[in-house]
Amino acid sequence: MDRVESWQNTSIGRWILANQSAENFAEALKTLVSYACAEWFRRCSGVSLTPIEALSRVVLCPPQGSPLGNWLDAPSEHCAEIADFCKKIKVLPLPGAMQVQVPSFLDLRGVECPRNAARSRLVMAGYPADKPLEIWLDDGSPIENVPGALVADGHKVLFREKKGTFWVLKVVKPAQKE
Helix, strand or coil: CCHHHHHHCCHHHHHHHHHCCCCCHHHHHHHHHHHHHHHHHHHHHCCCCCHHHHHHHHHHCCCCCCCHHHHHHCHHHHHHHHHHHHHHCCCCCCCHHHHCCCCCEEECCCCCCCHHHHHHHHHHHCCCCCCCEEEEEECCHHHHHHHHHHHHCCCEEEEEEEECCEEEEEEECCCCCC
16 A cells, blocks of 8 residues: 555545635644644643644654654645654654753745744644744845744744854743732
C-alpha cells in the first residue's frame, strides 16, 4: 500500500477526505493538529496543556522530519504529512527537547510573508505570558510586517535589533488582566 492510500485509510485521513471541501477546512485541520499535540503531551508527560499551548511548543521545537510550522502555513497542501504526523504521535514518545522548558527562540529566516507573521502569531497564541520570545527575521517585509501583526494581537515588542543580515525581535505576551 503506498503512502497516499495508507494515510487515507486512517481515521484522520477519512476525516480529512470528508471535510476537505469545507469553507474553513484549513483552520479545522490546524485545530485537529493542536488537539493531537495536546494529547501527545498528556500521554507522554502527564502535562495538561491547552491545544494551542501544545501546538505552539511543537512548532517551536518540531520533531526531526516533521516541519509542522511549514505544513500549517498551508495545511490543505500537506494533508498526507499532517495525517501521518497525527498517527505517529499517538505512539511516539515525546522528544526530550519538548519535555524541558518552553523554547525561547523562533527562527523565521527564510519564511516568506505572510507565513512568517502567521507562524509567529500561532506560536505567541500558545506561548506563556511574561516570557520573552526571541524571533529571528529577514530584512525587508518580515521586519516591517511581523512586529505589527504581533502588536495587533496585544503582544509587546521589547526590542528589535539588526544583527548582520537579519533582525532579532524580542516579544512578550502580557499577562491577562483579571
